[in-house]
Amino acid sequence: MKTLSNYINGAFDADFNGAYSEVLNPATEAVIARVPESAAADAERAVAAAAAAQPAWERLPAVERGAYLRRIAAGIRERADELTDTIVAEGGKTRDLARIEVLFTADYLDYQAEWARRYEGEIIQSDRPRENILLFKRPLGVIAGILPWNFPFFLIARKMGPALVTGNTIVIKPSSITPINCQIFCEIVHEVGLPAGVFNVVMGGDETGATLAKHPDIAMVSLTGSVEAGRAVMAAAAPNITKVSLELGGKAPALVLKDADVDLAVKAIVASRVGNTGQICNCAERVYVHRSLKDEFVEKITAAMQAVRYGNPAEAQAGTLEMGPLIEARAAESVAAKVARAVEQGATLVCGGQRAEGKGYFFQPTVLTDVRNDMDIMRQEIFGPVLPIAVFDELDEAIALANDCAFGLTSSVYTHNLNEAFYVIRRLQFGETYVNRENFEAMQGFHAGWKQSGLGGADGKHGLEEFLQTQVVYLETDI
Numbered sequence: 001m002k003t004l005s006n007y008i009n010g011a012f013d014a015d016f017n018g019a020y021s022e023v024l025n026p027a028t029e030a031v032i033a034r035v036p037e038s039a040a041a042d043a044e045r046a047v048a049a050a051a052a053a054q055p056a057w058e059r060l061p062a063v064e065r066g067a068y069l070r071r072i073a074a075g076i077r078e079r080a081d082e083l084t085d086t087i088v089a090e091g092g093k094t095r096d097l098a099r100i101e102v103l104f105t106a107d108y109l110d111y112q113a114e115w116a117r118r119y120e121g122e123i124i125q126s127d128r129p130r131e132n133i134l135l136f137k138r139p140l141g142v143i144a145g146i147l148p149w150n151f152p153f154f155l156i157a158r159k160m161g162p163a164l165v166t167g168n169t170i171v172i173k174p175s176s177i178t179p180i181n182c183q184i185f186c187e188i189v190h191e192v193g194l195p196a197g198v199f200n201v202v203m204g205g206d207e208t209g210a211t212l213a214k215h216p217d218i219a220m221v222s223l224t225g226s227v228e229a230g231r232a233v234m235a236a237a238a239p240n241i242t243k244v245s246l247e248l249g250g251k252a253p254a255l256v257l258k259d260a261d262v263d264l265a266v267k268a269i270v271a272s273r274v275g276n277t278g279q280i281c282n283c284a285e286r287v288y289v290h291r292s293l294k295d296e297f298v299e300k301i302t303a304a305m306q307a308v309r310y311g312n313p314a315e316a317q318a319g320t321l322e323m324g325p326l327i328e329a330r331a332a333e334s335v336a337a338k339v340a341r342a343v344e345q346g347a348t349l350v351c352g353g354q355r356a357e358g359k360g361y362f363f364q365p366t367v368l369t370d371v372r373n374d375m376d377i378m379r380q381e382i383f384g385p386v387l388p389i390a391v392f393d394e395l396d397e398a399i400a401l402a403n404d405c406a407f408g409l410t411s412s413v414y415t416h417n418l419n420e421a422f423y424v425i426r427r428l429q430f431g432e433t434y435v436n437r438e439n440f441e442a443m444q445g446f447h448a449g450w451k452q453s454g455l456g457g458a459d460g461k462h463g464l465e466e467f468l469q470t471q472v473v474y475l476e477t478d479i
Helices: 040-059 062-078 080-091 095-117 152-165 180-192 206-213 227-240 262-278 291-306 329-344 395-403 418-425 460-465
Strands: 020-024 031-036 122-124 131-139 142-146 169-173 199-201 220-224 243-247 252-256 284-290 348-351 366-369 386-392 410-414 432-435 468-476
Touching: 031 080, 040 131, 040 142, 040 169, 040 199, 040 206, 062 080, 062 095, 062 152, 062 180, 080 095, 080 152, 080 180, 095 152, 095 460, 142 152, 142 206, 152 169, 152 180, 152 220, 152 460, 169 206, 180 199, 206 227, 220 227, 227 243, 252 262, 252 395, 262 284, 262 291, 262 386, 262 410, 284 291, 284 395, 291 348, 291 366, 291 386, 329 348, 329 366, 329 386, 386 395, 395 418, 410 418, 418 432
Parallel strands: 142 169, 142 220, 169 199, 220 243, 252 284, 252 410, 284 386, 366 386, 410 432
Antiparallel strands: 020 031, 122 131, 131 468, 348 366
16 A cells, blocks of 8 residues: 655655555545645645745746646646546546546647747836836736546646746645546656756645635635535635635536437437536536437436446556546535435436445436426536436526526537527626537636636646736836
8 A cells, every 4th residue: 555745845755654544445445545634734844845935936037937847748748548447446537537636737738839939928018208117927826726536647747837838936735635646747847857946746635625725825725626615715815815716616507409419419418417427517418408309418418327338447457447436435425416306306316326336436427307307316417427308499598597595617619500609608697608519627727717716727728827916017218
């Protein structure tokens, strides 16, 4: 069994003398590692190291900072098999999805490195004859990155890539549920010789996160997590007026219009629902199908959900499973309770609805019909392989139902009518809309939610700007 350690100021904290918690394999329920439950003092040391390293890191030319990201990306590719196996074991991902996460992370760091020569300031026209107005883009300082368990490896890069290339330093807190991949990331960082203090990792639970969020030397807290976690971070950061960037929950609607290609919609919605066993904020969480297509759609999507292959990903060959287990016992209990509550409120259980027998936190792919927007299943994030389906008659009705939600992260529309597609797009209250495809964003886009789905965003040019602040200089000359 592997014992993990913090990575602070360019060194692994081998002398950690605090408590440890256990990391379980969700497919087997076996203990596979021990992770430190760091104290506030450990987080304090990490912030101090990052603060001390930041000025020199900022002075390094951006292209040299980007070169370090490229070396880390190369190190990830060299250890891709090991990382894939690790993510499968600790997170329950299928081997295909774990492999995608590893290689996408390497590509993401290469992409962020490209911004070294591309992000720019401005020269602004002055009203005075001998004045020049210059707008510089400067790093914020020390970033705290607080990670979830569902895409634990990629989220390291999503936070540290843009932070480092723009001259910030960072302290990462990985999830205690899936921390092993982060230990390997630290090993790669160490091997490429990143300057001490630029990248730090402190493992642990709520105390670690709270210490980072309320620390006066943290310039921004970037969190991916639940709405409850986002509220806690905002409250902790408020006394210091610390900037926060939050990607929180989602309740993505999928609108299947009357002229939709039903087979395409079924394929894309199932892919968006069972990916990572439904444990993705982007996932299609509720479907609104035109009444004329209801019978055909329900029949086909039920067959597709029943055909989903699931099991222990470590025991399966690549390409043979679409789904693994849920992340932990309480996740399986939560999903089961939400399905039971839906049936109690009047929904019809078409298939699934139960935990699978035996070891592991497996849950049957589930379809519910006869649902209404006032049911809990249509308002609360499910985070499991459960698909509630409602019916609509008029397009404006479907849009109103989709927008009747506290969340606003992603959405999708299925139609061949370009006019209707844009009619829907312009009225949906969501940060992302996918048309005739599964819910999965591009690194050059901008992943940002509305309403309770968060503040700020990630990826692309606009995501990079999250890690920068402006300094305007008014320069008077003699000529």
